[in-house]
Amino acid sequence: MKHIFIKKDQAKPVFLLLHGTGGTERDLIPIAEHIDKDASILSLRGNISENGMARFFKRLQEGIFDEVSLVEETAVLHHFIDEAAKEYDFDRDEIIALGYSNGANIAGSLLMHHPNSLKKAILLHPMVPRRGIHYPKQLGTSVFIGAGTNDPLVSRQETEELVTLLKAQGIEVDTVFTNHGHALSNEEIEAANIWYHKKI
Template sequence: STATMKHIYKAGAQPDAPTMLLLHGTGGTENDLIGLAEMIAPGAAILGVRGNVSENGMPRFFRRLAEGIFDEEDLIARTAELGSFIDAAAAEYGFDRKNVYALGYSNGANIAASLMFHQANVFKGAILHHPMVPLRGLTLPDLTGLPVFIGAGENDPIVPRRETEELASLLSGAGADVHMHWERQGHQLTRTEAAAAAAWYKSQA
């Protein structure tokens, strides 16, 4: 079945430009991270997606029982749904499925991490702003060489420091090349964190 998700697509400046998959935080939309993507990866194609779950009218990518406590069954199903949607969008718009970077914040970073926990080669790279450990007890696929930027807050009230470190070590343990960037502005995605992500992305190219 074809997964339908509300989205916006913008072609890249060059046919071989990467595609930035934009995944918003709770209450966001497919448009939220466009400015960030243009700053991090100028000229990239953009696929901004809106989460299919509504929490009191706030879009999310999967259900939660409480803040930081996820509905794992829904998370697993929504992860597969998003994966199918990316595949279908690549076929529809003609972008290279093998050249997709995830750019996610908070809830969107969590489903991006979940995709990496479930599928090898789902992304060319990933920029995760304030992610959590999406699921525990999984055997991760081989992520050898996968470049991952994690931006986090030492004093993030939603994501404890040890949880960020746990995610980094799970991804590194599967072979990913994880770069950590720490801020002290709680759960916010600050300009300096965005600038650090942009510098990291540039260093990949």
Template structure:
């Protein structure tokens, strides 16, 4: 996968940064540094192109995921993290995902499909990646969800459903609500940084 790796300062932790539709691997680097300025950064570009816009998996329509491709791309990302941990010599057990929108959805999909794939997840405006599947045990997994009360893409019900599914699997979930739409606001980013400092 196309990516940026930046070595951190005396840190065992690696931030896996996953952009939204149409973004690139550069987009979330400032957010990552705001959340943890010392961690390694592994920022990926989605392998799928939708009319030239990078994404992490295909969709059939807005909000309707191509499940087969989602499963394949989730495995591809999980394999890539393992390979990158060998290449760059970081601890695979200490990977924290920070994703926005489509990137949050593939991060959620990592949690849904691979046990212990992430140490912690910060999901900005995520949806439920798949329904009706058995989730791995997520005990001790802290998850931050940033959501918008007026988000037309990731509707509040979708946020609540995702939080419930993660909690049922054992995760500790914190939802931060903004009164805006799908955008990632400064105050939401600050709330994620404050949560990370408190919880991790």
């Protein structure tokens, strides 16, 4: 997968950055560096092109995912992280995903399909990536969710459904709703920042 790796303090977790639709591997670097300037960064570009916009898996329409692509691309990402940990010599068990929108959805999909795929995750405006499957236990994992009460793509109900599903996997979930839409807000980034420093 196209990516950037920025090596920093090896005693810190490694941020796995996953952009939103039409983004690039550069988009979330300033946010990761704002949260912890000393943590290494593995930032990816989604493999799928939707009319030239990079994504991490195909969708049939807004909010309706192509499940075959979702499952395949999630496995590709999981394997890529395993290989990157060897190549760049970082601790595979200390990954913290930071994903926005489509990137948050594939991070959620990692948690729903692959045990021990992520130690922590900051999911900004995530949806429920997959319903109706057997979800693995992910004990010792914690997730921060940033959501918007006026998000036209993700209803409060969908955010709450995601929280319930993740908690049933044994994941500790903290959720912050801000009074915004689907775009990233400074408020949620500051809330994620506080959460991160409490957790590490």
